[in-house]
Each structure stands twice: as C-alpha cells, then as structure tokens.
Amino acid sequence: MEKFNLKTLQAFRLKEKKKMSDKNSGPVTTILVGMGTCGKAAGAGETLKAFNEQVAKLGLKDIEVKQTGCMGSCYVEPTVEVRTPGMPAILYGRVTPVVAGKIMERHVIQKQLLNDYVYDKPAIDILN
Amino acid sequence: MGYRKFVMVCGGEGCGGKESLRIYDNINKELIAEGLKDEIQVVKTGCLGFCGEGPVVKIMPDEILYVNVKADDAGEIVRSLLDDGKEVTRLLYDRKKSTKNVKLPGMDFYQKQFRIILRNCGVINPEDINEYIARDGYMGLERALFELSPEGVIEELKTSGLRGRGGAGFPTWMKWEFTKKAQSETKYVICNADEGDPGAYMNRSTIEGDPHSIVEAMIIGGYTVGAHEGFIYIRAEYPIAIQRLELAIEQARNHGLLGKNILGSSFDFDIELRLGAGAYVCGEETALLASIEGNRGMPRPRPPFPATKGLWGKPTVINNTETWANIPVILTRGGAWYSSIGTETSKGTKVFALTGKVNNSGLVEVPLGTTLREVIFDIGGGIRGGKKFKAAQSGGPSGGVIPEEYLDIPIDFESLKKLGAIMGSGGLIIMDEDDCMIDIAKFYMQFAVDESCGKCSPCRIGGKQLLEALEMISIGKGEMEHLTNLNRICAAMQKASLCGLGQNTPNPVLSTMKYFENEYIEHIQEKKCHSGSCKSLLSYVIDPEKCIGCSLCAMKCPVSCISGEKRKPYTIDQLKCIKCGTCFEVCKFAAVIRE
Numbered sequence: 001m002e003k004f005n006l007k008t009l010q011a012f013r014l015k016e017k018k019k020m021s022d023k024n025s026g027p028v029t030t031i032l033v034g035m036g037t038c039g040k041a042a043g044a045g046e047t048l049k050a051f052n053e054q055v056a057k058l059g060l061k062d063i064e065v066k067q068t069g070c071m072g073s074c075y076v077e078p079t080v081e082v083r084t085p086g087m088p089a090i091l092y093g094r095v096t097p098v099v100a101g102k103i104m105e106r107h108v109i110q111k112q113l114l115n116d117y118v119y120d121k122p123a124i125d126i127l128n
Numbered sequence: 129m130g131y132r133k134f135v136m137v138c139g140g141e142g143c144g145g146k147e148s149l150r151i152y153d154n155i156n157k158e159l160i161a162e163g164l165k166d167e168i169q170v171v172k173t174g175c176l177g178f179c180g181e182g183p184v185v186k187i188m189p190d191e192i193l194y195v196n197v198k199a200d201d202a203g204e205i206v207r208s209l210l211d212d213g214k215e216v217t218r219l220l221y222d223r224k225k226s227t228k229n230v231k232l233p234g235m236d237f238y239q240k241q242f243r244i245i246l247r248n249c250g251v252i253n254p255e256d257i258n259e260y261i262a263r264d265g266y267m268g269l270e271r272a273l274f275e276l277s278p279e280g281v282i283e284e285l286k287t288s289g290l291r292g293r294g295g296a297g298f299p300t301w302m303k304w305e306f307t308k309k310a311q312s313e314t315k316y317v318i319c320n321a322d323e324g325d326p327g328a329y330m331n332r333s334t335i336e337g338d339p340h341s342i343v344e345a346m347i348i349g350g351y352t353v354g355a356h357e358g359f360i361y362i363r364a365e366y367p368i369a370i371q372r373l374e375l376a377i378e379q380a381r382n383h384g385l386l387g388k389n390i391l392g393s394s395f396d397f398d399i400e401l402r403l404g405a406g407a408y409v410c411g412e413e414t415a416l417l418a419s420i421e422g423n424r425g426m427p428r429p430r431p432p433f434p435a436t437k438g439l440w441g442k443p444t445v446i447n448n449t450e451t452w453a454n455i456p457v458i459l460t461r462g463g464a465w466y467s468s469i470g471t472e473t474s475k476g477t478k479v480f481a482l483t484g485k486v487n488n489s490g491l492v493e494v495p496l497g498t499t500l501r502e503v504i505f506d507i508g509g510g511i512r513g514g515k516k517f518k519a520a521q522s523g524g525p526s527g528g529v530i531p532e533e534y535l536d537i538p539i540d541f542e543s544l545k546k547l548g549a550i551m552g553s554g555g556l557i558i559m560d561e562d563d564c565m566i567d568i569a570k571f572y573m574q575f576a577v578d579e580s581c582g583k584c585s586p587c588r589i590g591g592k593q594l595l596e597a598l599e600m601i602s603i604g605k606g607e608m609e610h611l612t613n614l615n616r617i618c619a620a621m622q623k624a625s626l627c628g629l630g631q632n633t634p635n636p637v638l639s640t641m642k643y644f645e646n647e648y649i650e651h652i653q654e655k656k657c658h659s660g661s662c663k664s665l666l667s668y669v670i671d672p673e674k675c676i677g678c679s680l681c682a683m684k685c686p687v688s689c690i691s692g693e694k695r696k697p698y699t700i701d702q703l704k705c706i707k708c709g710t711c712f713e714v715c716k717f718a719a720v721i722r723e
Contacts, residue, residue, distance in 0.1 A: 069337020
C-alpha cells in the first residue's frame with residue numbers, strides 16, 4: 001500500500017473527491033445501510049444482504065450497496081439512505097428485507113417514493 | 129416515468145395523525161384535479177421533525193418546509209407547484225426562529241441539527257480510509273504538520289473556544305498547553321472512550337461511524353504536545369467500535385499516517401488500544417490512567433493533574449472521544465469558523481443520545497445554545513403516547529433532572545450547571561408523568577453504589593446511606609427526618625469525596641429534591657406514589673359503581689387474585705395482588721382505580 005507524503009496525499013484526496021462527486025452526479029445509485037450497533041441490533045445485516053441479493057437478482061449495474069455508521073434515527077432502525085439520479089436523497093427507516101425489496105422495485109427502478117417509510121435527513125452536510 | 133417533485137406529508141406521531149391523513153388525501157385529489165399526478169408524487173412519511181409545529185409538509189427536491197398545515201391548505205400548496213420556485217409564503221417555516229438562540233455560519237438552513245462531530249457518521253463507509261480522505265480527512269493533520277507550529281495549533285484551539293466534552297467543560301487548549309509546557313522526554317495522549325452513563329452511546333456511534341477522525345485528531349494532539357504515543361481507552365463492550373478502530377489504525381499505518389516520519393515529516397506517532405473491563409469509575413481520568421498502567425482502576429487525588437503527571441508519571445493529555453472528534457474540523461475550517469457556532473461561553477455543537485419516553489430516540493447533534501425544548505419536542509418528536517413531560521435527566525449518574533419550567537433555557541455548560549444538572553457526556557433521558565422521581569433517584573443511587581470503587585469513605589458509605597434512605601421513602605417508611613439526612617449526606621459527599629464520581633453522586637438526589645420536593649413529601653406524609661412506580665405504596669381497587677362484571681380483569685390477572693360473579697362487581701384480593709397493573713390497563717370501563 002502506498003505510503004503518503006504531503007503531496008501524494010493531497011493528490012490522492014483530489015482524485016477521491018472527484019470520484020465521489022462524479023458518483024453523486026453520475027448514473028450510479030448508492031444505497032447506504034446504517035451499520036452501527038443500533039442498526040445491526042435491529043437487523044441491518046439482513047437488510048444489507050437483501051439489497052445485495054436484489055441487485056444480483058435484478059442484474060442491475062451502476063448501483064453500489066455499502067455500509068455506513070449510525071445516521072441518528074435509532075428509533076426506526078434499520079435505516080437506509082438511497083441516492084439515485086433524478087431523485088432527492090431519501091432516508092428510509094424500518095427497512096426490513098421485505099421493505100428493501102420494495103425500495104429496489106419502486107424507488108430505484110420505478111423512481112417513486114414509498115409511503116410510510118420515509119424519514120427526515122436530520123442535518124445539512126457541513127462539507128457541502 | 130419519474131416525478132418532477134415530491135410532496136412529503138408527515139405522518140409522525142407528533143403531527144396529529146388524522147389531520148395528516150386528510151392533508152394527504154386532499155393533496156392527492158388536488159393533484160388529480162390539476163392533472164399533475166404523473167408529475168408530482170405525494171408521500172406519507174414518518175416524522176420529519178419540527179413536531180411542535182405540525183402537521184408538517186415538505187416539498188422535495190426544493191426543500192421547502194411548510195408548518196401548521198391544514199387539510200384546506202392542500203389546494204394552495206398544489207397550485208404553487210405549477211410554477212417552479214413559487215412558495216405558499218404564509219405556511220413557510222420561520223427560519224429566524226431556528227436561529228433564535230444560536231449563531232451559525234450561514235442562515236439559510238432550517239434544520240435544527242448541525243453536524244460537526246457526526247459529520248461523517250451515516251455518510252461514509254467507516255471501514256474505507258479513502259472515503260474519509262475524500263471528505264477532507266487528514267487535512268487538519270496536514271495543516272498542523274506543515275503549516276502550523278505546535279503553538280499555532282494551540283492558538284487555533286484557543287480561538288475556537290473548544291471545551292472538553294467529557295462533562296466538566298475545561299478549555300481544551302489549556303489542557304494541551306499545560307502538557308506541551310511540561311518538561312519530559314516522554315509524553316502521552318489518550319482518548320477516553322470509556323462511555324458508561326446509562327442511556328449514553330454518543331462515543332460508540334462516533335467511533336463506529338468515523339474512526340479515522342479520532343486517529344487523525346490524536347496524531348495532531350501528539351504533534352502539538354510532543355507525544356509520540358497515544359492510547360485509546362475503550363470499553364470491551366463496544367466490539368464493533370473496537371474492530372473499526374483497529375482497522376482504521378492499521379490503514380493509517382499502511383498509508384504512512386501513523387508510524388515513523390508521518391507524511392514525510394520528522395514527526396513519529398503511533399496509537400494503541402486499551403480495553404476497559406466495564407468499571408464506570410475508569411472513565412474518571414486518574415482511574416483510567418491506573419487501569420492503563422495495569423493497576424486496579426481507582427482515582428487518585430488531583431493535583432498533580434495528568435497534564436503534568438499522567439500515564440506512568442509522564443505529562444499526558446486526556447480528552448473525551450467527542451472532544452477529539454472536533455479537532456480535525458477546527459484545523460481544516462479554522463478556529464474562527466468554529467467559534468461562530470454556539471453561545472458566548474460554549475462554542476460548537478454537542479451530541480446527545482436522546483432516549484427514554486420520547487418518540488424519536490436517537491443521536492442528536494445541535495449547536496450549543498439550542499433549547500432543551502427544541503431537542504425534545506422538535507427533534508425528539510415529543511413524549512411517547514401523548515403523555516405529559518415531567519423531567520429530562522442530563523449527565524447520567526453525575527447529572528440531575530431538569531423540570532418543565534426550565535426547558536427554554538439554552539443548553540450550555542454554565543446554564544445546566546446552574547440548574548443542578550450537568551452537560552455530562554451527553555446522555556439525555558426523557559421522563560413522563562408515569563415516572564416517579566424517588567424511583568429515578570433510587571436507580572442512580574443503586575448505580576453509584578455498584579460502581580463506587582470504595583477507595584474513599586464519603587462515596588463508599590455515603591452512597592449506600594443515600595440509597596437506604598431513598599428505599600425507606602419508596603416503601604412508605606419514610607420520615608421527614610430522612611430529607612434532612614439526605615441533604616446532609618449529599619453535602620458531605622460533595623465536599624469530601626476524592627473524585628468527580630463521588631462528588632457528583634448526590635446530584636440526582638439533590639436535583640429531584642429541589643424540583644420535586646412535593647413528591648418526596650407525598651411519599652413520606654401521605655404514603656402515596658402518584659405516578660404509580662413505587663409498588664409498595666400502591667393498591668388497585670375496583671369501583672363497584674363502574675364495574676359491570678365483564679370478568680376481563682379476572683381473566684388477565686397473572687396471579688388470579690380477582691374474583692366475582694359475572695355481571696356483578698368484582699373484587700381484588702389485596703393480599704395476593706402483585707400490583708402489576710394489568711387490570712388497570714385492560715379495564716374498558718375505568719373501573720379499576722390505582723390509589
């Protein structure tokens with residue numbers, strides 16, 4: 001693995017930043033599953049698995065399923081954020097494997113929001 | 129396929145269910161009438177916050193927030209969507225309100241939360257260093273190593289106004305400067321992640337969601353004070369946090385961010401983990417040091433403070449996890465930016481673990497100066513089941529309760545202390561009308577008795593005596609003299625205990641006595657517990673006037689102590705009754721009375 005010095009770290013950061021902003025404006029759908037202790041205890045592991053299975057089953061490309069930390073809404077774990085082109089970033093709560101299937105079908109493919117599972121993203125991102 | 133806009137109608141518990149449904153239905157009808165139903169989708173959502181001003185409707189992606197919406201407003205809202213950029217001005221949330229007590233950089237936000245500490249939590253993959261780096265990660269370290277001298281870092285911290293988030297609120301720059309100035313070849317920096325307050329999990333979530341922020345901050349700390357070794361003291365009960373920290377440290381080592389000649393500079397630094405076995409007292413800094421040294425976790429008198437004589441007698445900086453998590457941001461954004469957030473004396477934000485009888489329990493990060501009412505009602509969604517708020521417990525076993533009349537006081541270090549509570553590490557437990565304050569005080573005292581290390585007698589004996597007096601009061605054997613004794617013991621413990629744990633153990637007792645004195649007197653003089661928590665003081669009886677003899681309570685009673693003839697009033701055998709309250713809950717005619 002590359003050992004950074006000041007210059008290489010700065011160059012690497014620029015590259016990663018671009019990668020990230022390209023991803024946000026490009027065709028890629030990102031599904032973030034909250035995998036803190038609170039999420040895992042509520043079954044986020046199963047939810048993550050369900051998303052991965054759906055992606056494989058539907059043969060979708062341009063989609064990335066990944067884990068993240070606690071999003072703060074511990075009362076409706078497991079929580080999942082879905083970012084897909086043409087839609088606002090949406091936080092879903094109480095995402096069981098069944099709800100994960102619905103999110104894939106309706107939100108990701110049909111570009112609709114699901115009733116009853118949308119919650120608020122609690123804060124603006126200070127980096128934007 | 130694909131909608132142009134989304135109308136989100138809040139269906140959260142705080143938003144008054146039925147009206148929300150009518151709003152949803154009306155918006156649906158209006159969308160059809162205007163021929164917009166293929167362009168705009170209306171969605172029923174969970175809580176969107178701002179529950180004090182519900183029902184709430186939010187238009188996405190425009191991020192327009194309407195509050196106090198009525199079903200009749202649906203037409204106007206839908207028609208405003210015909211043109212982009214149009215708003216129903218009279219329903220707009222008053223943005224000025226959310227910044228009433230709080231200064232924030234940029235006014236164009238209407239979210240009550242502001243995330244500095246949790247900036248990456250729930251945003252990045254915590255196991256991927258690349259994502260951390262992409263979000264300005266290790267930029268604070270760059271600045272410290274190549275732009276600022278150690279003095280410059282301290283100057284930046286001084287400008288920021290950052291105060292320790294472990295509870296006491298000591299200025300961080302001062303702690304660092306003491307250690308920096310202390311003469312020694314060897315120095316250490318320590319992250320205190322021994323979070324142990326009941327209901328608190330801010331540190332756990334911060335580490336689980338963003339471990340690199342702690343690693344980066346500690347390297348900066350080491351550079352500033354002249355330490356080459358850091359320890360993270362974390363409880364063994366946090367396996368996911370430990371695993372992610374280990375991974376983060378390994379990744380940082382592989383990338384030359386830890387180890388020799390960090391980023392090509394002449395500075396060397398490395399971090400090791402130390403696992404705590406769960407003793408609460410080890411969160412106290414001198415006990416924590418003893419534990420790392422391999423000794424029994426017991427506090428020692430201060431001074432000398434760890435800043436001059438810490439780990440193995442060497443100058444040591446110990447900061448709480450949350451304090452550390454602020455450091456990289458202060459260095460990338462600058463101390464001036466940081467000090468623009470918060471109040472005059474308390475800068476920045478604070479993470480709270482909001483739990484108890486509140487609708488939206490979870491992690492909340494707000495600028496200091498936000499009121500408790502905003503945290504509990506606007507973010508927390510109010511009290512579960514529409515019950516009445518009674519008190520908020522802040523600061524865990526060392527903190528106190530805050531009653532309704534002080535909910536509008538801005539949260540900062542000084543105001544909470546004045547109320548007899550403390551900011552503490554950030555556990556915030558909400559209690560409703562069903563909670564008995566004597567019971568709460570008893571719970572914390574039991575905790576303190578279990579966790580007292582036993583080294584000094586005021587804490588070891590005082591805690592036990594407080595607990596015994598509270599127990600007498602809760603079983604109806606209390607006397608007014610107990611109150612005097614409670615006060616005397618509390619005063620002695622505050623003055624004579626060796627460490628913060630013992631000195632603050634009386635806080636839950638003192639604050640409940642101060643704000644809920646009546647409740648103590650009721651328990652002692654009337655032998656009554658009106659909230660129904662102290663079982664020995666309760667009895668359940670059936671009102672023969674109201675009982676229609678349906679037998680439901682008799683069927684549900686787990687100890688079969690209710691008997692009677694059908695269609696005639698039933699009776700409860702008081703000798704057998706275990707006071708579980710099942711009959712009280714199941715009776716449809718309010719015939720069971722709790723006395």
